[in-house]
Amino acid sequence: MITALAKVERVTTTQQDYPVLWPMPTRWADNDHYGHVNNVTYYSYFDTAVNAWLIHATGTDIRDLPAIGVVAQTSCRFLGSLSFPDELRVGLRVARLGNSSITYDLAIFRADGDALELAATGTFVHVYVDDVTRQPVEIPAVIRAVAEELVIPDPAA
Secondary structure: OEOHHHHHHHHHOOHHHOOEEEEEEOOHHHEOOOOOEOHHHHHHHHHHHHHHHHHHHHOOOHHHOOEEEEEEEEEEEEOEOOOOOOEEEEEEEEEEEOOOEEEEEEEEEEEEOOEEEEEEEEEEEEEEEEOOOOOEOOOOHHHHHHHHOOEOOOOOO
8 A cells, every 4th residue: 555655755756767677576574463564674675676786787796896885874765565475676776976885766666567656765875895804995897887877867967
């Protein structure tokens, strides 16, 4: 069920706003005692979609790079309820591409036939650090190249 808040949000956030819509199935274990996907699982969907897309888009096992992306910040605005066996699409775009960090804007859509209903929006910040010292480093070139394709224009510019 989509809430009144989601109806307001849908006006400004649609699937067309995201260059990538990563498929994400719900799992039986995602449901909590109340019969809906537990809030913490939305963050798992964000994490899985970003990293699966990075592996797919770069053609590289990102775990083998000398720098790793650690999650420094996340947020989620819950707009609708999800439940197993919903099929989802996680929208990905890049709001900010820095020297050592990437800020992703994300959205979770529930597939309803041919339509997608907005269930959540969020952000996810990867800070790249050396895999040994854990000190910030530049975003690996292979990751920067694909992330640049998802950068959204700044409306203030």
